[in-house]
Amino acid sequence: MSGVEIITFGCRLNTYESEVMRAEAEKAGLNNAVLVNTCAVTGEAVRQARQAIRRARRENPHARIIVTGCAAQTEAETFGAMPEVDAVLGNEEKLKSASYRALPDFGVSAEEKLRVNDIMSVKATAPQMVKHIDGHVRAFIQVQNGCDHRCTFCIIPYGRGNSRSVPMGAVVDQARKLVAAGYREIVLTGVDATSYGADLPGTPTLGLLAKTLLKQVPEILRLRLSSIDSIEADRHLLDLLADEPRFMPHLHLSLQHGDDMILKRMKRRHSSADALSFVEQVRRLRPDISFGADMIAGFPTETEEMFGNAMRHAEQCGLSFLHVFPYSPRPGTPAARMPQLDRALVKERAARLRVQGEALLAAHLDRMIGTRQTILVEMSGFAHTENFSLVAAPGLSPRDLVPVTVTGHNGKHLTMQVIAAAAA
Secondary structure, three states: OOOEEEOOOOOOOHHHHHHHHHHHHHHHOOOOOEEEEEEEOOOHHHHHHHHHHHHHHHOOOOOOOEEEEHHHHHHHHHOOOOOOEEEEOOOOOHHOOOHHOOOOOHHHHHHHHEEOOOOOOOOOOOOOOOOOOOOOOOOEEEEEEOOOOOOOOHHHHHHHHEEEEEEHHHHHHHHHHHOOOOEEEEEEEEEOOOOOOOOOOOOHHHHHHHHHHHOOOEEEEEEEEEEOOHOOHHHHHHHEEEOOEEEHHHHEEEEEOHHHHHHHHHOOOOOOOHHHHHHHHHHHOOOOOOEEEEEEEEEOOOHHHHHHHHHHHHHHOOOEEEEEEEOOOOOOHHHHHHOOHHHHHHHHHHHHHHHHHHHHHHHHHHHHOOEEEEEEOOOEEEEEEEOOOOOOOOOOOOOEEEEEEEOOOOOOOEEEEEEEOOOO
16 A cells, blocks of 8 residues: 555544544655554444454555554553554644654564553643545534543543643634635534633633634534533523524534433433433524434443433433443443443343434434425435434535425435425
8 A cells, every 4th residue: 555544433533633643644754554543432442443453454464554542542552562553652642743753663562662642741732724524524623622521431531631622713714724625514523522611711612612613704604513511501502502593403412321320420410400401491492403412321330210211311302313332341430340230231221222212313303304404415425404314315416505305214314305496
């Protein structure tokens, strides 16, 4: 092979950073290399990364394989010990061209492979500019990194460090560049995006950042948030939902559970009543909004009653898109030391929660039939509505915004009919 190939796992922030990595590696003159940008959110994500590394070596026996990302940050020695791996870079090091110029030669020891510093020592997030997001019609902008909270199940703060924000002016500059490159939709992303601004002068909020973007970059046609913690939603964010049609009516919530005792044991900062109150308030402001949520099944000490509370909570909140995780103990986290459930029970509950998610999605899609929507066409032949419902869009061109009438669904995605332009 020639050039740089990147294999990306995990979140939208990783997707964005992969483009930064590509630019920095190419600036450093790296060639004949595979960069694996890993995720650490579950044990399964780490397993998939290891599997991808072995496959990459089989397919590219003479390429240099460099592993980075959250799993590389938290389990550097594990990846360094893999014979297929030539170097391991931390989450801070992966974004610097100097890291790629200073890579060790082939055949070094496992210790010499590691270029992973203490992520907790990083106090600022430098603005990272990208020209495009490979393979995507919507553009992601990193506005924040790291997390100051310590949920008992989560390893990510140890992979990303403490919360730090990108200055507002740099975010505006990046948005201008991406809109000029033809992107119709911008997605603001971070590890804990709703903590944005606490470390910046004047402590701006995520909602204020979004307002400023839409004001200073009027060419943005659609603006989204990747994921939010509802307990941190600010007044500016609610104003946008109520008054700004370019701010998309979809929020993905970091709920994790719906039982109050489990939420306390997770060290979450909201109760089930807090979450329900938030979605009800937002629906009053924006009736066409849809909600997605992360939910964990089989958390330590979870009883059948507690799991039932989580199921009911998802229904009460009217969630349309469930992202279900079977609980995965991450070494070094408090939850890993709690009494664990049998793995078969964890998987069974996750399967039941996914079935409920399918029913909630079908009910949401039912409500969409007959409505008029504007869809953004993806490269895959599908598209998304403003409230992030998936639509089959055969024959339409990627990046186009197309008015359609929803005609039906198959339980997973909508079907549509294009609304013909009015005759002149």
